[in-house]
Amino acid sequence: MALLDVKNLKTYFHTEYGLVKATDGVTFQVNQGEIIGLVGESGCGKTVSILSVMRLIPSPPGETVGGEVIFEGQDLLKYQANGAEMRAIRGSKMTMIFQEPMTSLNPVLTISRQLTETLELHLDMDRQSSRERAIELLKMVGVPDAARRIDDYPHQFSGGMRQRVMIAMAISCNPEIIFADEPTTAVDVTTQAQLLELMTDLVKRLNTALVIVTHNLGVVARYAQRIYVMYAGRIIESGISEDIFGHPRHPYTIGLLNSVPKLGEKHGERKLIPILGLPPNLIGMPPTCAFLPRCTEKKGRCAKEPWPELRAVGDHHYISCYVDIKGK
């Protein structure tokens, strides 16, 4: 049985312009110790999906109106977002690494206080032992001179080091699952490489599941075992990493892979093939496939019938598309 089973998750936002269906029927599974990539462009609902799972959607304006989030056999959507059950899970069994380490750490508290708070709250540790554990955690994530730096404030750390502190916080209570929301978008490539190696190495050692949410296809290709591709609030393709990158079947995934320059391609060797048009506005979407206006493979059927459900096109390979395209 999957560790986390998200079924048909729907989270809507009530705005002054109308109802925004940020996620509209998202389904995905995460198994124990697995590394998953959740990929899509900005505004496609990746972050909203995982915030809904963590029950962190601000309400109002947001509201999770349907679906199930089964974690260790319990449906998290049945709990109060701020109830005792959710608070016991959030930050302990289920943790999160945010994109911007400067805004997600409290600037007026020392690193020590921010790390020990979780330990005292969830693991019932006393001051002394939680501090020792916090130093040990900082060492694990590669903060040099951890015993001294633990009393520093976030602004005394560089961006990469702050993100290491976030990682230490996320693993502090031996979670079952870590969500990393664009964990390396705010840092440079060489720091990105350091952080990704660190994170994936830690989760393998701790046998924790890791969900990497990103818009960068390259980031997940190396580490993720399975990939989910999102577009306009839905999963449009999922499968094991080799299939998604090697034999993509959804026109959007194919388009996305063709539109990025590949390292090592000679200058002038290949013209990029952009995806025409723009990502859709999520207000008042038609019932047909949201990718239809930008699709190069569309058939008559696509404009008449509703957005297709995910269907299997191979082993563990699913697409939400009527058209059958054989590889790229």
Added chain:
Amino acid sequence: MDESQSDKIVQVKDLKMYFPITRGLLRRHVADIKAVDEVSFEIKKHETLGLVGESGCGKTTTGRCVLRLYQPTSGSIFFSGIDISKIPESKIKSHRRDMGVIFQDPFGSLNPRQSAGGIVGDPLKIHHMATGSELKDRVTELFRIVGLDPSMMDRVPHEFSGGQRQRIGVARALACSPSLIICDEPISALDVSIQAQIINLLEELQEKLGLTYLFIAHDLAVVQHISDRVAVMYLGRIMELTDSAELYDNPLHPYTKALLSAIPIPDPVAERTRTRIVLKGEVPSPVNPPPGCHFHPRCSLAIGECSQARPPLRDVGNGHYVACIRV
């Protein structure tokens, strides 16, 4: 000037740009941020020179010096054969007409209260190049060139999408028919599926109008795609400069190698066989950079000599330059 120099549109020599750090009421000069530290390069006519490096390496400052938006601390910048680094501020305008610039943020670089047509037409007015119906015709033409519908001329920036806004930025850069365009991270604020549209537009324009680009970006895959030659910067200095294909096939500098190996590629099969060089530590501060080679504290090849003297950017053949004594 002899023939070999006439095909070079930009020649930067020993460019230094230091920003002073001052303290106290008297603004006592205490230190310098050495943003650009003796950088030399050339850009040939109709080519694209990529300038790549991590944040804080001085690539944007270099671009701004070429535009003379900053007064360089020392060094010279020849633009079309004239040294513009020493021209007084009051006389720089006529030289700048021949350069365009495209900024990173298509939200922050367009006046939110001005119409798109007004934004694109502004350079023409400033340089007294067109008025009245002539101005309108030129703006209409520019809109067509960058793939925007001229009927949208009266709209204000927030009515456009990110990709369209960047097209407005491109149109503005083209307004005075410049020969050189400085593209400062022109696509990094855009969505993945939109980036290719702007890259293709820039490539088409270069072919059609015979433009020369200085393309500044942190994404090496993008830089390599668009550039003929690439310069890799680290902490204010050029570490390696060569042909874009050569840079990938035969990188020489240890920093270039680490940078290349750190870039994730969207291919899991290739990724698993690649060795990744993970650099230790972080980029030092440009206020107090390490002595000798700036990269030596993080370098796996470093020896004692590396901390003694600055390695010169030397030619190793076929226009491949590298600043390292160990390769």
